[in-house]
Amino acid sequence: MAAGDPASQLAPYASDPARSRxxxxxxxxxxSRTAFQRDRDRIVHARAFRRLQYKTQVFVYHEGDYFRTRLTHSLEVAQIARSISRYLGLNEDLAEAVALAHDLGHTPFGHAGEDALSEVLTDLGGFDHNEQTFRIVTELEHRYPGFDGLNLSWEALEGIVKHNGPVASPPASIARFCELFDLELATQPGPEAQVAALADDIAYNNHDIDDGLRAGLFTIDDLRDLPLVGPVFDAVQREHPTVETSRRIHEAVRRLIDQMVGDALAETSARLDRLAPRSVEAVRHADAPVVAFSDGMRQNDRALKNFLFQRMYRHYKVNRMTAKVRRVVSExxxxxxxxxECLPPEWRQRAEGLDATGRKRLVADYIAGMTDRYALQDYRKLFDIDEPA
Incomplete structure (x- = not known):
């Protein structure tokens, strides 16, 4: 029996660390720890994970202390993933590990930074944060004397690389790795990875409602016509008409998360009943994911995404900051x-002897690892004559 994770507590279709590949x-x-617990711990102790504290999703780090960072988002995703996994009899540690790792490859300044790096790397196929996450855990973290990366288990790597489902056309770095350690890219992810992906969706959308309201990018009245979201805010207003706005927002977001989780549990349970998988491999070889929203909730989720895209991610204040930070990353x-030769010693040493393609990838890796704060400081040091180098 694996330490700390009795197999008797797992559903037959769960990932059992005692049977890890x-x-x-x-x-x-x-x-003292299972394979998946070690994976989780290695991710938490990685430098890339610590940097998430000063990497933001929509806002730049100095715009306010209450807006979410990649770190707080990852912790919230992990909490939702553990709750769902516990209900379904899945391995909580593996779900948590995948959830905590899923954003490691994000650049400073969120998607604006990623777009800027992708633009300057067009001839190399662009930049993708999911591929960068994989490269971090397989080669870019330099902590252990016996290997580069974190040497995670097969199941954790599979969950990370298939964060958005089967991978039909893998980037070159992932394809090369799979020649050494086949992650079976064409199959569905394991159930814990599917849970982590859905938990990411639940956390991202609902917490962007919270941040967008607090930032004044839209109001509660603007949400009234949205399916699911509007009725929940209306119900909170009726039940707590005298409570301050911040508490009503928190209560509404809490209820939205609860309803989405409840829907996912009901739909997933129904799919598992129909499939009746007797092993984790049966889940991987299914025609469709087993962890999912119902059709109705998917429509609600799509409506919310469309609203946030128009009213938050494309808000003129966000657009102004996006233009600034894209220029920072590009320059x-x-x-x-x-x-x-202006790179720090460790990175300058790595650049020696590289061809033009290698230098481009190395510089992109260096910038992608920056926090918002460090990127702005570095920009001033390079371009402001009055700033000490």
Missing amino acids: GRLIAETPSA LFGAYLERP
Whole structure:
């Protein structure tokens, strides 16, 4: 029986750490932790994970202390993923590990930073944060003497690489890795990875409602016509008419998350009943994901996404900041590509002997690892004559 995770507590279709497919580099098992618990712990102790504290989703870090960062978002996703996994009899530790790792590859300044890096790397196929996450956990983290990356279990790597489902056309870096350690990209993710992906969707949308309201990008009245969202806010207003707005917002968001989780549990349970999987492999080889929203909730989710895209992500205040930070990322990239001797010693040493393609990828890796705060500081040091180098 695996330490800390009795197999008797798992559903037959759950990922059992005692039956893990192992790691690319073989290691002695831990006497006190399962394979998936070790995965989670390695992710939490990674430098890339700590940097998430100062990487934002929509707002730049200095715009307010209450807006979510990639770190707080990842913790919220992990909490939802654990709750869903516990109900379904899945492995909570694996779901948590995938949830905590899913945003490691994000650049500073959210999608604006990613778009800027993708633009300057057009000839290399662009930049994708999901691929960058995979590269972080398989090669870019330099912590352990025996290997690069985190040497995560097969199940954790599969969950990370299939965060959005089966991968039909993998990037070159993932394809090369799979030649050494086949992650079976054409199949469905394991059930814990499916849970982490849906938990990401639930957390992202609902917490953007919270942040958007607090930032004044839209109002509660603007949400009234949205299916699901409007009725929930109306119900909270009726039940708590004298409570301050901040508490009503929190209560409404809490109820929205609860309703989405409840819908996902009901739909997933129905799909599992129909499929009747007797192993995790049966879930991977199913024609469709087993963890999902109902048709009605998917429509509600789509309506909310459309609203947030128009009223939040494309708000003129966000657009102004997006233009600024894209310029920061683009000019940092150009400066370091032209003068790699300006890179910190460790990165400058890595740049020596690289061809033009290698230098581009290295500079992109360096910038992608920056926090919002560090990128702005570095920009001032490079371009402000009065700023100490």
